[in-house]
Amino acid sequence: MNKHLIINGINSESQALYEELINHDIDDIIFIDPDIELVKNLNDSFDRIVAFYGDSISPSFLELVGINRENSETIFVSMTDSDAINLISCEIVKIKYQISRVVSVVNSKENLPLFTAYGISDLVFQGRSIVELIINSAGVILPMRLMDIQAKGTSVWSIKISPRSDIIGTDISKIKIPFRAIILCKIDSKGNPYQATENIDIAEDDTILIISSNRNEESMTRFFQGKDDG
């Protein structure tokens, strides 16, 4: 089956992607953007129409540009600098038009779990690995997802308590988490497990096991590392 791409957002990254795809003989590609000047300028640089002006969350506009084109598989790539536009447009494409090939850029790390929770899992967040490296070297350890509870957007998480965590010294049975989560247990630095109902303080290098929504990844990091700038 033929494939065609719709790229949401005109910017240097999406134009670089376009050039790369053309070099790989993928040439049925159009851009969409709500900025008429960007659309006009891009079209002026080609000898054919490659960009369309409109709102990427409008079904009638998406249909106009071929989101549900027959006899062709649509690949939707959202590359705007707004996570709101990227998420909402991808959800409409995925849910309303049942398009499975949906790729999105995520601009803020805080929003990564939100995209995955709502089924947008082909994500580009180039800064993630290097950001994690930097954060980890600074003593903040990010939560690790151990297991997905299928189709619920919820996971079992493991969080290692860093030396600078504000929660060190708090009785695990008395912790009040400001979002919906269940603490399963803690495992101390020697590997001994303790139930979350036991009156035992949290210590440096403990690992806490938690069930919570994937959307709470950022909140978990903040709460257990105790750093607002984390």
Place this chain on the structure above:
Amino acid sequence: MNILLIGSRKTTNFLGEQLLKGKVDKISFVDNSVYNYLNWDIAHSEKVNFFSGNIQEINTLIKSGLDDADIVIVDSGDDTSNLFIGQKAKINFDTIIFVILEDLSVSEVFESIGLKILNSHDLKVKKILNEIEKF
């Protein structure tokens, strides 16, 4: 019954006034700025609090009382922002999220993932009051 209202438009003010007449313990309002709230009559109510900050960030929403909110209503600006913030605000499974939209053409998509959609051109406060009655 705690309600978090995200936004500071005329419709947000109207909703706040109507909801205060019901069995509500606290209404918190949050927007990027508190400027619009200054002239609201309900600013004098003891049940009302105002907050400001980047409403697309979870920190701002939590500091504004998101975790204690039974109902969240998003009326912050354009439809895209409202839908985004509405999903971001659903940190607890049992929190009811209302999102106010100008264009209802995508409402079924977002109702399918658990948001309750209100039409900005025909605001049915009754729909929210019905949810309050269930508590």
